[in-house]
Amino acid sequence: MAVLTSRPAAAPSAAGPSSLPRPFWMLWLGTVINRTGAMVQPLLSVYLVQVRGFTLAQSGAVMTAFGVGSLLSQVLAGWLADRLGRRATLTGGMLATSAAMVALGAASGFLAVATTAFLLGLTIDSYRPASQAMVADLVPPALRPRAYGLLFWGVNVGYSVAMVAGGWFADHGARAMFAVNAAAALTFAAVVWATVPESRPAGHSPPGGRLRAVLQDRLLLAVCAVTAGYGALYAQAFTTLPLAMAEQGVSRAQFGLAMALNGVLIIVVQPLTARWVGRRDPGLVLSAGTAVVATGFALTAYVQDGRGLALTVAVWTAGEIVIAGALPTIVASLAPHELQGTYAGVCGMSWSGGAVLAPVIGTALLPLGPRALWSGIGLIGACSALGALLVAGRVRRRTAASDTT
Template sequence: MAVLTSRPPLAPPGPLSLPRPFWTLWLGTVINRAGAIVQPFLSVYLVQIQGFTLPQAGVVMTVFGVGSLLSHVLAGWLADRYGRRLTLTCGMLATSTAMVLLGAASGFFAVAAIAFLLGLTIESYRPASQAMVADLVSPAQRPRAYALLFWAMNLGYAVAMVAGGRLADHGAHAMFGVNAAVAVVFAAVVWRAVPESRPVEGPLPAAGLRGVSRDRLMLAVCAVTAAYGLLYAQAFTTLPLAIAEQGITRTHFGLAMALNGVLIIAFQPLTGIWLARRDPGRVLAAGTAIVAAGFALTALVHDARGLALTVAIWTAGEIVIAGTLPTIVAALALPEQQGTYAGVSGMSWAAGAVLAPMIGTALLPLGPEALWNVIGLVGALSALGALLIAGPIRRRTVAG
């Protein structure tokens, strides 16, 4: 029978006050995200290379999204049951295999089936990484650690967007091959340089979703997270369509959206220590309110400068939330449930993101004012929900 053990620290703190295994994980995340070039160009590949119609490509992308949605919970449970390192490593190897198969597949049904498998594996590293950070890093340092991990993802994504466009020009095989190879590198880095951090010995019969379903406070956090996902995902779903109707060119839209990445890379590392001293529930509420304000103000935008200002506002809220939300989830979970809680949290955000284009495109014909006022209201309700549960989160964290 598996029992909790009091393991000694896995590694002495590094020069930047976080454990060395964390920095290895951070570096692996940068490498992995820098090579994650297939997903942003997948729809283009389906239409231009596979020759699918737009409805067919939409079905494949939906199937991929469903797999990605399930990936969070499955990987989180596996991380608790069999270990963080094993789950992350096997997940990346499975992702690499699915990448190769998808690059070689032809025909609608074969591509759709493999796209589902790719979605089921491609996000497996997230709950495992989040649980690993909770294991390795003290509660006081978690906001900074999670913020740095978020920064690593954005740093790598910026590289992927540049490299992906060039590799796509050289053919689909180069794009899929590089992405598959990078996934193997990430798996190797973790397996060789990051020790298992789960505070148990042997396979653990994890409580799974049943344990989360009985945690009312965690369910409230999931509701706030889903609403935030619906709010934030508008940036990449409805916003490009709405801005065209508000008289802004695609070039100016691209430049304004690039500001999002620039601000995150420039300021994210500077916020972790300051935010770690604040109440996490109130920080989550404040960050969500800022994001909501940024999108609500988009209703008043009629030029590139106005758009850039709103992007800067909701990016500031995103920076505030990035390290706070996973910190709250880690604080609510028992050590042996970190993966499952992280997976459910990730699935909640993804569920909101799936609903985002449905709701956004339904509101778009009513005009920009109706669209952004409703989206802003969703964000305001999410911020209010975060504020209402801030006290219970603080009391439970202190009690823990």
């Protein structure tokens, strides 16, 4: 197999905030605006049942259609980012998201809602591989962990606002949240189109069979396997965890407060650790962070009240924080310039695939009791952490080799 290499730009001598280029900060600003209005996705199932009168089975089918679209979107958007350009893909994806959002809010009948939900899933995350490729184009390798970490931080700041606003809209006019979400996506598109130039390197046209070339990169596939395991681990927080905590004696109010701690810690702690984490080997950071997340979920077996849950949430949030910049940095270091989007899309799809499997795994283990459930989930995380450790050396050697070409 031929090894695909990239030639990263030299890092600037300064490492302060001003060393990140202005287009990156505009991309960051657009991301925050978009996520601040992103209230439909987390509240969609509740909206379908409580506002539209769908049955639980119908709501589950609609969410499945949304998930299938989301699973496909990453690879499609990554391919388009390399083919058409990062800027065109991101802005076009956000315009399509806005249209799909309005259509879903106006749709009536199960078939129409399921179809528009699929289209929304196909477009709503299309910005991710494009923005990840943009960062790889715009930011020198030494600063990428910090840049990706800042994007992660911005997403969580926006998400925290969206959850508060979404709760208000749910009580005072649920359909209006579709319009707000659509407006946020349009604003993101406008900010990027007006302030972020096309970043795809000139003279690098994607070769034929580019997806085939990506799928022949065994090191990337190994990273994708690690990513899928991490997705299956982390997504338990939003799938099995609420069900398990109800059985372990944690009230819904206690659960909500403990989960709010996740967002608070990310907003407060992540900026303080970004520079320190950015100086470490990203493969080792990914391994250590995944191990910490796995430990946090494994400890959930012993939770009996809200305080115990808050402690375990704090543990796995610490791992989540350090992983945030490491994983996209690894993918960017493995990808050649002309395939940054496709690499990001394939890795993003592997995370989504793991997240899709998360409720299947969790609900299968749930009847066996807390020890079996959380030991099993912790074991998945431990395997993922071990996989990250095993590939860390190969990632480091390949990155070093590409620096010399």
